[in-house]
Amino acid sequence: MKAIIIGAGRGARLMPTTADEPKCFARVGGRRILDWAVEAFADNGIERIVFVGGYRIDKVTACYPGFTYCHNADWQHNNILASLMHAEAEMDGPFICCYSDILFTPGLIGRLLGADGDITVAVDTDWLARYRQRSDHPSADAEKVTVADGLVTRIGRDVPDDRAHGEFIGVTKFSQAGARLLRRRYHDGRERFTQAYLIQLYQEMIESGVRFDHLDTHGEYMEIDTQQDFELARARWGSR
Numbered sequence: 621m622k623a624i625i626i627g628a629g630r631g632a633r634l635m636p637t638t639a640d641e642p643k644c645f646a647r648v649g650g651r652r653i654l655d656w657a658v659e660a661f662a663d664n665g666i667e668r669i670v671f672v673g674g675y676r677i678d679k680v681t682a683c684y685p686g687f688t689y690c691h692n693a694d695w696q697h698n699n700i701l702a703s704l705m706h707a708e709a710e711m712d713g714p715f716i717c718c719y720s721d722i723l724f725t726p727g728l729i730g731r732l733l734g735a736d737g738d739i740t741v742a743v744d745t746d747w748l749a750r751y752r753q754r755s756d757h758p759s760a761d762a763e764k765v766t767v768a769d770g771l772v773t774r775i776g777r778d779v780p781d782d783r784a785h786g787e788f789i790g791v792t793k794f795s796q797a798g799a800r801l802l803r804r805r806y807h808d809g810r811e812r813f814t815q816a817y818l819i820q821l822y823q824e825m826i827e828s829g830v831r832f833d834h835l836d837t838h839g840e841y842m843e844i845d846t847q848q849d850f851e852l853a854r855a856r857w858g859s860r
Contacts, residue, residue, distance in 0.1 A: 621666050621715065621716065622666065622668040622710065623666050624670045624671075624711075624715055625644075625657060625670070625717075626717060626719055626720055627643070627644050627654070627671060627703075629674065630643070631643030633756075633846045633847075634721075634845070635847075640676065641679055642675055642680060643720065644680075644721060645680075648723065648844070648850075653720065653722070654684070656857075657722075660726040660729045661729060663729070664730050664733055668688065669684075669686070669688070670707050670710045671688070671689055672689075672703045673691060673692065674691070675695055692706045698815060699815050700816075700818045701817060702814060704717060704818060708806075711794070711799040713799070714794060716729070716733075716791065716793045718792075721843060722841060722843050722844070724742075724791060725841075727840065728791070728835075728840045731835055733793070735793060735833060737795075737831065737832075738794070738795040738797045738801065739793070739794055739795075739801065739825075739830065739831065739832050739833065740833040740834065742791040742834075742835050743772075743788055743835065744836075745838055747762060747784075748781065749839075754852075756847070756848040757848070759781050761845075762777065762787045763790070764776065764781070764785075764786070765784065765785055765786060765788050766783055766785055767785040767834055771833060772826060772833070773826065774823065775822050775826065776823055777819075790843070793835075802821070805824065805825050809821075842856070
């Protein structure tokens, strides 16, 4: 098992914090966001980290020489899905992928590793409690999911709040078979996916009949997208 961290974008909404460093270098509790992710993986025996970088990738390579790097040099003109697929050569076996601007616990990763599905997304069912204080990042921006009989039936920002089971936190586990399904579907529609978000590919896969399991978490996660999020994280997560 390896981890693929998607961290190519600049994070303009986190300015001035990202004026000269990637978003994942923002410090919470005296540590970079990236350090929290590396620890969560390492505590579960995942030592191989693949980092997809773009903006100020030189900063990351200098501080984390043990990572395997994939460079999205065109990061200003594509999006999260294209960034992830820069690491396609690393998808020859099972892996967990995650966004680089999120905080999550080792316990969440441990439970995800125990999930049986070929593709399993982590979903925060306590998501609305967090959004009450995120006026700069409204719930309309949340990557929400609906579920039925243990499976994800829909994933997208357009899911109404009152129909959402929870929020996709940006962490997904793929088995080797699941990785093959991801790559195949991406290449089937590659021309459409230059500016696509990861959840757009997921939704197409769900609609085509691919099984997406979900692992629920009650918190154990925070996203840092805005300066407001940054302050909330430093107040709440920093004490961990």
